[in-house]
Amino acid sequence: MQSVRFLALAGALALSFAVAGAMADSPASFLERFNADARNAGEGPGNAARGQKFFNQTHGNEWKCAACHGAVPTGKGEHAVTHKIIEPMAPAFNPQRFTDAAKVDKWFRRNCKDVLARECTAREKADVMAWLIGLK
Numbered sequence: 001m002q003s004v005r006f007l008a009l010a011g012a013l014a015l016s017f018a019v020a021g022a023m024a025d026s027p028a029s030f031l032e033r034f035n036a037d038a039r040n041a042g043e044g045p046g047n048a049a050r051g052q053k054f055f056n057q058t059h060g061n062e063w064k065c066a067a068c069h070g071a072v073p074t075g076k077g078e079h080a081v082t083h084k085i086i087e088p089m090a091p092a093f094n095p096q097r098f099t100d101a102a103k104v105d106k107w108f109r110r111n112c113k114d115v116l117a118r119e120c121t122a123r124e125k126a127d128v129m130a131w132l133i134g135l136k
């Protein structure tokens, strides 16, 4: 009986953490998270001008972020290889963006590997985030 009650409590706790976690994912919360990570790495907070430059530059490989997402991602992009339409990246133009940590982390990892042949640093993510959030 005791253990059943404990399990129920643990389940309820896990659920409320999951709900709170899901609700906490927003463009602003990602910017906060990346800024904090960048500060911890001694690289200071994100900067929108740097983010714009980063997004529109190649980094050794063939592609830049803009190759699929567009130079100013307030509109739709097109995948450089598959030509599939990619919905706007700027959160003001696409409310679904930056609302799911699993998705954001997965695509940052994957796209940074394609573009930079490594993962992006916290500051690079903070820079991109600061720029995207500012696009109105």
Ligand code: HEC
Pocket (backbone or CB within 6 Å): 055, 063, 064, 065, 066, 067, 068, 069, 079, 080, 081, 086, 087, 096, 097, 098, 099, 100, 103, 104, 107, 108, 111, 112, 114, 115, 116, 128
């Ligand atoms: C080869 C094409 C391609 C390139 C280059 C590319 N992306 Fe993406 N990106 C995608 C696709 C495809 C998705 C997933 C489909 C979608 O979300 O519309 C995506 C999704 C994302 C997401 C998920 C955002 C969200 O919350 O929905 C982020 C963040 C992202 N890309 C950042 C970047 C950054 C930063 C770069 C440059 C380092 C980059 N991408 C370069 C194709 C690309």
